Amino acid sequence: MSNIAGSRSSLTWAVHLSVLALVLLWLFPTVGLFVSSFRTADQIATSGWWASLGSAKQNVVFRAADPDDNRVAEGDIFVVEGNLFEEAGRTGTIGVWGTSSRAIDAYVAGETAEMKGTEQITVAADGAYRWTGSGEEIAGRGQRVFATITSPPEFTLENYDSMLLDPSNSEGMAKAFFNTLTVTIPATIIPIVIAAFAAYALAWMQFPGRALLIALVVGLLVVPLQLALIPLLKLHLGIGIGKGYLGVWLAHTGFGLPLAIYLLRNYMVGLPKDIIENAKVDGASDFLIFTRIILPLSFPALASFAIFQFLWTWNDLLVAKVFLIDATGQTTVMTNRITELLGTRGGNWEILATAAFVSIAVPLVVFFALQRYLVRGLLAGSVK
Amino acid sequence: MNAALLGLITVVIGVGGCLGYFYFSNLFLDRVLFPPKGPNAGRNINRANQIRPWLFLAPAVFALGLYLGYPVLETLRLSLTDRSQDGAFVGLANYNQMLSEPKFWEAMGNNMLWLIVVPAGSTAFGLLAAQLTDRISWGSLAKSLIFMPMAISFVGASVIFKLIYDTRPEDKEQIGILNALWLKFDGGIGSALFLKALPGLILLSFAALTGYVAWLILRRTGASAWLWLGKAISGVFAAWMILMALRATFNIFTAQLPYGDPQTWLTLPFYNNFFLMVVLIWIQTGFAMVILSAALRGIPEETVEAAIVDGANPLQVFFRIKVPQIMSTIVVVWTTITLVVLKVFDIVFAMTNGQWQTQVLANYMFDKLFRANDWGVGSAAAIVIMLLVSPILVWNVYNARKEMR
Numbered sequence: 001m002s003n004i005a006g007s008r009s010s011l012t013w014a015v016h017l018s019v020l021a022l023v024l025l026w027l028f029p030t031v032g033l034f035v036s037s038f039r040t041a042d043q044i045a046t047s048g049w050w051a052s053l054g055s056a057k058q059n060v061v062f063r064a065a066d067p068d069d070n071r072v073a074e075g076d077i078f079v080v081e082g083n084l085f086e087e088a089g090r091t092g093t094i095g096v097w098g099t100s101s102r103a104i105d106a107y108v109a110g111e112t113a114e115m116k117g118t119e120q121i122t123v124a125a126d127g128a129y130r131w132t133g134s135g136e137e138i139a140g141r142g143q144r145v146f147a148t149i150t151s152p153p154e155f156t157l158e159n160y161d162s163m164l165l166d167p168s169n170s171e172g173m174a175k176a177f178f179n180t181l182t183v184t185i186p187a188t189i190i191p192i193v194i195a196a197f198a199a200y201a202l203a204w205m206q207f208p209g210r211a212l213l214i215a216l217v218v219g220l221l222v223v224p225l226q227l228a229l230i231p232l233l234k235l236h237l238g239i240g241i242g243k244g245y246l247g248v249w250l251a252h253t254g255f256g257l258p259l260a261i262y263l264l265r266n267y268m269v270g271l272p273k274d275i276i277e278n279a280k281v282d283g284a285s286d287f288l289i290f291t292r293i294i295l296p297l298s299f300p301a302l303a304s305f306a307i308f309q310f311l312w313t314w315n316d317l318l319v320a321k322v323f324l325i326d327a328t329g330q331t332t333v334m335t336n337r338i339t340e341l342l343g344t345r346g347g348n349w350e351i352l353a354t355a356a357f358v359s360i361a362v363p364l365v366v367f368f369a370l371q372r373y374l375v376r377g378l379l380a381g382s383v384k
Numbered sequence: 385m386n387a388a389l390l391g392l393i394t395v396v397i398g399v400g401g402c403l404g405y406f407y408f409s410n411l412f413l414d415r416v417l418f419p420p421k422g423p424n425a426g427r428n429i430n431r432a433n434q435i436r437p438w439l440f441l442a443p444a445v446f447a448l449g450l451y452l453g454y455p456v457l458e459t460l461r462l463s464l465t466d467r468s469q470d471g472a473f474v475g476l477a478n479y480n481q482m483l484s485e486p487k488f489w490e491a492m493g494n495n496m497l498w499l500i501v502v503p504a505g506s507t508a509f510g511l512l513a514a515q516l517t518d519r520i521s522w523g524s525l526a527k528s529l530i531f532m533p534m535a536i537s538f539v540g541a542s543v544i545f546k547l548i549y550d551t552r553p554e555d556k557e558q559i560g561i562l563n564a565l566w567l568k569f570d571g572g573i574g575s576a577l578f579l580k581a582l583p584g585l586i587l588l589s590f591a592a593l594t595g596y597v598a599w600l601i602l603r604r605t606g607a608s609a610w611l612w613l614g615k616a617i618s619g620v621f622a623a624w625m626i627l628m629a630l631r632a633t634f635n636i637f638t639a640q641l642p643y644g645d646p647q648t649w650l651t652l653p654f655y656n657n658f659f660l661m662v663v664l665i666w667i668q669t670g671f672a673m674v675i676l677s678a679a680l681r682g683i684p685e686e687t688v689e690a691a692i693v694d695g696a697n698p699l700q701v702f703f704r705i706k707v708p709q710i711m712s713t714i715v716v717v718w719t720t721i722t723l724v725v726l727k728v729f730d731i732v733f734a735m736t737n738g739q740w741q742t743q744v745l746a747n748y749m750f751d752k753l754f755r756a757n758d759w760g761v762g763s764a765a766a767i768v769i770m771l772l773v774s775p776i777l778v779w780n781v782y783n784a785r786k787e788m789r
Contacts, residue, residue, distance in 0.1 A: 011698070012519075019516045019526050022509075026530045029544045029666065032561065036547060048559050049547075182390070190398040197406055198444030207437040211788060213445075218784040220452045222777045224727050226749055227766045228451060230759050231458035235450075245390060249398075254451020257444055286436055287410045315537030317730045318750070335539040339734045342543065349547060349559070356543035360536050367535035371528055378671065379678050 030360075037353040038155040044349045055150045057095070059104060062088055064121070064131050064142035071138045077118065078138040084145060085127035092151030093125050104146035123147070159354040171351065173358045176337040180314060180359070182245060183324065183333060187252035187313045188306055194253070195260030196302070200290050202261065203268035204276060214265070220258040228255070229322050236323065244331065248324040255319070256309045263308075266380055267301035268294060304377025307370050311363050334359035402443060409439045456770065463763035478760035488765070490741055491748040494657055495772075498728065498744060500625070501658065503721040504590075505665040507714060510672025514680055515702060517673075527677065531670035538667070538730030545663045546735060549649040563646045570643055579641060584633045591629035598622030651740045660742055663731050668724060672717045679713035680706060719776050726772055745769050 035049045043052060062084040071078040085091055098106035099113050099121065107113050109125035119133035121143055131143050163173050201207075202214055228251070236247045271294065279289050295302075313319075317335040324331050332340075338355050345351050367374065413435060418428035466474045482488050513530050517523035533541065550560030558564040569575040601618045604611065650656050683706055691705045707714070729746035736742045738751065745765060752762035 015516050015519055019513075019520060019523070022513055022516070023526045023529050026533065026666065026669070028561075029541075029548055030532070030536070032547055033544045044559060047557055048561065048564055050561065050564075186394045186398060189395055190402070193399050193402040194443045194447060197402075197440040201437040201440035205433075205437040205440070207434065210437075211785070213441070214788065215781050215785055217448070219777050219781045220448060222723055222773055222780060223452050223456060224723075224746075224766070224769050224773055226727065226729075226746055226769055227459045228455035229766070230462060230753060230763060231455040232451065234458075246394070249394060251451065254447045257447055258452070261444060285410070285414070286440075287407065290440075311535055315539070317537070317539055317733070322754070335537055335730070338539050338543060342546070342734055349550075352543050353547065356540045360540045363535040363537070364532065367532065368528070371531070374534075375531075375674050378674055 033353045033356055035155075036349055037159055037357045038157070039350065040156055040158065041348065041350045043154070044353075052153055052155075055092075055152050057148060057150050059146065059148050060088075060090075061101075062127075062145040062147060064129060064145065066142055067131075067138045067140065074132075076134075077132050078135055080131045080138060080142070082129060083127045084123065084129055084147070090149075090151065092127075092149040094123060094127060094147045094149050095125075097123050097145055097147040099143065099145065101146055105148065121145070159350045160358075163351065163354045164358060171341065171345070173334060173337060173355050176332050176334045177358060179331055180333045180335075183248055183252070183320065184310060184313045186245075186249045187256070188309045190249065191253045191256040191260050191309060192302060192306060195257055195264055195305070196295065196298070197290070198257075199261050199264035199268055200286075200294055202265045204289075204294075205286065217258050217261050217265075221262055223258075225255050225319070229318075233322055243324060243326040245324065248320060251319050251323045252309075252313050252316075256305075256312070259308065260305050263305050263377060263380055264298060264301050267298055271297055300373060300376060301380070303370065303373040304380065307366060307374050308377055310366060314359075314363055405443065406440065410436070413439065459763045459766050459770075462759055463767050465760060467757070467759045474760070478764040482761050482764050482768075487738075487743055488748060491738075491743040491745045492768075494741075494743060495726070495745050497657055498661055498664075498725045499722060501661050502664050502668065502725045503718045505661070506668035506672045506721050507676075507717055509665065509669040510674075510717065511676050511707075511714070513669065513673040514677035515706075518677060518680055527670075527673060530673055533667045534670045536667065538663075538728075539734050541663050541667055542731050542734035545659070545666075546650075549659060551646050551648045554646055558646060562649060566647060567644065569641075575641070575643065580637055584636050587629045587633045587636070591626045591633075594622050594625045594629070650736055650742075653741045656736065656740055656742050660731055660735055663735070664725065664728060668721050672721065675713060675717050676710065679710040683709050719779070723773065723776060726769055745772075 032049050035052060036044055039049065039052055046058075064084070065080055065082045065087060067078070067080050070080050070082070072080070084094070094109045096105040096108055098104040099115060100106075107123070109123060112120055112122040114120055115133075115137075117134065117137055119131075119137040121129060121131040123129045123145055129145065131138065162169050163171070164177075165174070166172060167174070202210060202217075232251060232254075236242060236250075241247045241250070275293060275297075276289055279293055284292070315335065317333075317339065320333045320336055324333065325336055334355070338352070338359060341348075341352055341355055413432050418432040418435075419425075421428075463478055464473060464475060466472055466477065513527070517526045517530075520526070536544070547559075548561050549563075550558075551563055552558050552560075558567060569579060598618060602615055604615070649659050687705055687709065688701055691701050696704065727746055728744060729750060732738055732742055732744050732747045733750065738744070738747045745768060749762050749765035749769070752758045752765060756762075
């Protein structure tokens with residue numbers, strides 16, 4: 001379009017920049033959580049996650065090595081040499097430092113601090129130090145060095161370790177992860193089978209009441225599932241299903257059906273009429289036409305719905321809370337686990353961020369891998 | 385593991401059972417009930433073909449009836465009974481009780497706010513993103529990144545945004561980005577620009593847009609009573625919205641902001657609603673963008689070219705040529721997001737649980753059902769949600785029937 005109206009390079013730049021800004025704005029929240037899940041509790045509590053991406057400046061107290069064990073005599077003075085970073089087990093560079101907590105920026109790296117008597121200490125940027133003085137001065141405990149260091153970004157997998165792999169962690173997500181998976185897979189597959197047959201009947205078979213049924217499905221698309229909670233819970237308790245996997249599978253099947261039928265029917269109606277009529281002329285039964293022709297041809301629509309239903313059941317909280325999770329808490333799903341953690345561990349972001357990311361990861365993978373089908377399904381079914 | 389095995393068995397039984405049901409019921413119909421042979425072969429084939437659709441439909445119709453149809457009626461009935469009196473019929477007592485509760489009116493008020501802000505925000509951002517990304521080479525990548533929050537659960541998104549809204553005491557480093565940004569403002573010129581002028585501008589343009597849409601509606605000619613009714617309602621509604629926007633603008637410019645104090649965003653009455661809405665707008669913008677982007681691509685190129693040849697500037701092309709042509713899609717997106725908003729539960733439940741005046745209907749209902757154990761009032765609240773949804777339901781059914789003819 002821009003080509004017919006001549007060149008508008010400044011406008012194009014503005015478009016590029018505003019899209020970039022929009023994308024960054026939209027990514028920013030997720031990235032924050034993602035980065036936080038790789039930081040220790042300590043790091044999260046002391047600085048914003050955005051600070052962890054660049055090198056972080058922080059004030060650290062080092063102590064030189066124990067003089068009684070490490071001092072070496074050089075003529076009439078004693079010397080202790082070493083590296084502050086190596087001894088403290090960290091990395092970074094020292095910017096400014098000092099020998100007392102009242103003046104932590106008294107010296108620049110490389111300078112020598114003169115203390116009482118003949119005592120001196122020199123600290124270099126890489127942490128190497130040389131502490132010299134008389135026999136009485138280089139004794140007792142190691143000299144303290146207050147330094148402002150710049151350390152490279154530091155990340156850890158510890159949070160994931162404890163939330164996923166540690167069986168002794170009662171707050172772990174491993175069990176909830178498998179529970180969610182257990183809820184999701186049957187709740188995705190079963191409605192597809194039921195809906196596919198119904199959609200075929202509504203698309204390609206002639207019978208009285210067809211239009212009415214289609215209208216009914218369209219109407220049911222928007223019925224809020226809030227209405228179904230109490231009656232169905234009563235029903236489930238009444239017929240002995242109670243709260244459990246069977247109940248939640250059935251509920252998800254029922255709630256997913258309108259969209260499934262609607263999407264699949266719209267797709268099947270658009271399939272070429274000739275193929276189906278030819279098959280009928282050749283003597284194929286409806287069952288055969290459905291399984292051999294319609295079903296394979298409808299794969300994109302089936303995939304669309306499967307992704308929808310998968311995302312919806314995986315991310316669901318309400319249905320699981322009502323139909324699945326009982327007082328024992330053995331069948332908790334990840335979304336519920338996270339809301340519980342939000343209540344009990346509101347400030348422990350290393351736990352929250354990791355738990356949330358464990359639950360977000362699978363849908364994100366599905367999303368990026370199968371986005372094509374998701375978009376197609378959205379375009380076909382945007383009545384819901 | 386045990387449950388996973390159970391799940392696997394259920395999949396096999398469920399899928400196998402369904403396929404088996406379809407296969408064998410077909411077989412039964414064709415071989416036993418109405419075999420296409422013998423003296424009545426022709427009649428039998430016809431009969432079999434009359435019954436077959438219902439065989440195909442039976443499981444779906446049964447499930448739809450049991451899991452969606454029956455509950456609507458049953459909820460209506462429950463809303464007229466009292467559980468503590470063994471389900472005795474109490475007429476409208478539950479509704480009366482609900483209407484006398486301030487928490488219900490708080491939920492209604494907040495829901496109305498959600499209904500205006502979230503669809504408007506998502507559609508506006510979605511339209512912006514769709515229009516901008518359609519013109520650039522890396523547009524599809526940008527789109528999929530903006531679309532990504534669709535895959536994130538409401539609960540996950542709540543955790544994400546709780547980190548953004550996090551508050552630390554004044555003497556500690558802020559780890560929530562919003563407070564970190566907030567503390568950068570000190571009441572100087574930057575604050576005036578970003579915290580007064582910018583929101584004021586947004587509100588004023590919202591008022592202007594409302595006025596423009598209202599003018600478009602009022603300008604329509606016709607003599608039918610419905611049109612006049614529609615005009616009157618939309619006129620009053622638009623006037624009210626404009627008044628609200630102007631008042632909010634005035635408030636923004638006169639307000640004394642507490643610069644330098646870290647804020648607990650989720651406990652600020654009234655404004656915390658907007659912090660919750662941001663979460664849903666963030667999620668739904670991708671949806672709006674995808675649908676609107678497809679609609680924008682469907683616009684005939686000639687109309688745009690003709691407008692450019694006639695000297696229209698890009699803004700005119702967008703607002704006068706493109707937007708009118710995709711109006712029906714915008715309406716679809718708007719109503720779809722409206723439906724999501726009416727059912728919003730997880731976000732409020734996870735972030736504030738309705739405290740600090742952030743209650744919404746769906747969470748109010750959940751509160752009544754499972755904390756107060758008051759099924760009567762809970763059902764009444766569910767019926768209120770259903771009533772709010774029903775105009776969209778009727779509109780959708782009407783459109784679907786029109787399309788089928």
